Amino acid sequence: MMKKFYVILVVLAMVCISSIALAADVAVGGSVSIRSRNFDTLSLDKNVKTSNQIDTQERVMVNVDAKSGDIKAKISIWNDFDTWGKAGSGIVGNTFETSQGLTSTPVGTAGNYNKNTIAIRESWILFPVVNTGFFVKVGHQLLQLGNGLFFRSQHFGSDAWVIFRDDGPNHLGFVNVKFIEGNTSRSDDVDAYVLVDTYKISDAAKVGIDITAANDRKNALGLAGGTNETQAQNIGVNFAGKLGPVNLKAQFDQQMGKAKQRIWVARAQMRISRVMRYGSGVIWRWIRSRSTSRLRWVPVRRSTRKTITSL
Numbered sequence: 001m002m003k004k005f006y007v008i009l010v011v012l013a014m015v016c017i018s019s020i021a022l023a024a025d026v027a028v029g030g031s032v033s034i035r036s037r038n039f040d041t042l043s044l045d046k047n048v049k050t051s052n053q054i055d056t057q058e059r060v061m062v063n064v065d066a067k068s069g070d071i072k073a074k075i076s077i078w079n080d081f082d083t084w085g086k087a088g089s090g091i092v093g094n095t096f097e098t099s100q101g102l103t104s105t106p107v108g109t110a111g112n113y114n115k116n117t118i119a120i121r122e123s124w125i126l127f128p129v130v131n132t133g134f135f136v137k138v139g140h141q142l143l144q145l146g147n148g149l150f151f152r153s154q155h156f157g158s159d160a161w162v163i164f165r166d167d168g169p170n171h172l173g174f175v176n177v178k179f180i181e182g183n184t185s186r187s188d189d190v191d192a193y194v195l196v197d198t199y200k201i202s203d204a205a206k207v208g209i210d211i212t213a214a215n216d217r218k219n220a221l222g223l224a225g226g227t228n229e230t231q232a233q234n235i236g237v238n239f240a241g242k243l244g245p246v247n248l249k250a251q252f253d254q255q256m257g258k259a260k261q262r263i264w265v266a267r268a269q270m271r272i273s274r275v276m277r278y279g280s281g282v283i284w285r286w287i288r289s290r291s292t293s294r295l296r297w298v299p300v301r302r303s304t305r306k307t308i309t310s311l
Helices: 002-020
Strands: 023-037 053-068 069-082 118-128 134-144 151-167 170-180 192-201 207-218 230-243 245-271 287-299
Touching: 118 151, 151 287
Parallel strands: none
Antiparallel strands: 023 053, 053 069, 069 118, 118 134, 134 151, 151 170, 170 192, 192 207, 207 230, 230 245, 245 287
16 A cells, blocks of 8 residues: 555656646756865864864855746755865876866865765655645655754755645644665665644744654664664654744653664473483483574663764
């Protein structure tokens, strides 16, 4: 049933794409950011002899936004801050030209935010489900729960399905985020399922609650020890608004869950290895013991609470 539902959504998405191609308002924008940095005394340890670092970096972003009625789409391509001249560090012959957007190796302690390359930051399409009041937003998109204390993906984005409905001041949504695909022939993915409800108290304040269930089949998020399957839940309550002259954001998150842990179980097996008869007629049986292992679910300790955020 779920596969059929996905197929229907994909077909709807393709219809929406066709509609946008026929008649849409398209806007193209972007930005070019250049910064020069001078780092001095990068370590607080006086015994660490860290040299100063100076560099110039550039970031390029190109956005394409399309809209046709209630259907929207966006593609954002960017090259995160790349160091000038770094792409051409391996000069061949008399070629001194360099190109931005190649994978760049971080420089020293300051470094780059990421090993940079031109990539897609956002690529999603939003369309309505006819006569239901619900909208579907699917693709690579920027996401955040509440004020971002537990989950924030606002830098490089995440792959997700988002189904939502707005009824006056109330926003209700369901989110399915694919964190890690893993091996496509194995059940080793990391998925999260989120139910979100946000209520707008006024134009300057809103409250919200979100319930997350994360199925981490190889403990890639590090919520527990080892590499066994982990099932974690997070319940968050948040507030964002203006109280008088003060802008206030508050959030509380409670985490719980369980992880599979391999334990050793000692078993005793009875067998007759020797029979010795005495006057009393007692038969002695020798006992051989062996150990086996199995997986069981154990609670995740409170000290292992995690956040899933980007800078």
